[in-house]
Amino acid sequence: MEDIHKSLDNYYREIEKNLPCSRREKERFLNDLKLNVDAYLYEHPNSDIQYIIQHFGDPQVLCDSYIESMDDDVLEKKIKKSNYAKYIKRIVASLAFVILIFYSVMFVDRMVNKPTEITETMEELGTEILETK
Amino acid sequence: MVLERSDGYINIPEGSMYPTLYRLEDKGYISSYKKLVGKRMTRVYYHLEPEGNEYFKEIAKEYFTLNKHIQQIVKFEAEE
Numbered sequence: 001m002e003d004i005h006k007s008l009d010n011y012y013r014e015i016e017k018n019l020p021c022s023r024r025e026k027e028r029f030l031n032d033l034k035l036n037v038d039a040y041l042y043e044h045p046n047s048d049i050q051y052i053i054q055h056f057g058d059p060q061v062l063c064d065s066y067i068e069s070m071d072d073d074v075l076e077k078k079i080k081k082s083n084y085a086k087y088i089k090r091i092v093a094s095l096a097f098v099i100l101i102f103y104s105v106m107f108v109d110r111m112v113n114k115p116t117e118i119t120e121t122m123e124e125l126g127t128e129i130l131e132t133k
Numbered sequence: 134m135v136l137e138r139s140d141g142y143i144n145i146p147e148g149s150m151y152p153t154l155y156r157l158e159d160k161g162y163i164s165s166y167k168k169l170v171g172k173r174m175t176r177v178y179y180h181l182e183p184e185g186n187e188y189f190k191e192i193a194k195e196y197f198t199l200n201k202h203i204q205q206i207v208k209f210e211a212e213e
Contacts (some may be wrong), residue, residue, distance in 0.1 A: 065149030070161025
């Protein structure tokens with residue numbers, strides 16, 4: 001019995017991970033599913049997890065059916081939202097790349113110019129010494 | 134019931150019905166209530182509302198019309 005509860009926890013977790021909906025809808029779905037699985041186990045006490053999955057559907061099937069049941073306008077909104085998120089991610093990645101390049105150039109420039117500055121300072125020092133002599 | 138009526142051809146897992154039931158409930162086509170059966174078993178009962186019945190008639194009509202035309206196309210293709 002403990003085994004089936006462990007398997008059921010994994011089953012619910014997998015469904016929760018896969019469902020493409022809000023947290024509120026996930027809760028609604030999982031509450032109903034748990035209620036019906038409990039009722040099923042009460043009527044079929046010898047069932048194992050395979051029977052449960054066969055009767056209620058495997059997590060991927062449930063996820064697919066959720067998408068299939070969506071109204072066209074809701075689906076369209078979700079796709080637009082997803083595309084917008086991708087667009088924002090691309091902009092952020094591009095900005096990060098530009099900043100990285102900028103700092104790399106700055107770093108290289110500093111490394112290249114540093115010895116020249118020292119040389120100039122040495123030359124200036126040399127001139128000063130000669131002048132004092 | 135679906136499996137029985139389709140001679141074992143169509144099997145719809147119970148869990149995959151929930152999203153459709155939610156949509157129908159949100160639109161007011163069906164209503165539901167929970168009832169404690171026995172000592173610790175809760176059952177969910179669904180009721181078809183008059184608006185749902187109208188909607189069902191409408192989409193069933195749409196389905197039969199579409200099916201009729203698809204059959205005409207397939208028949209025409211098969212005859213050729």
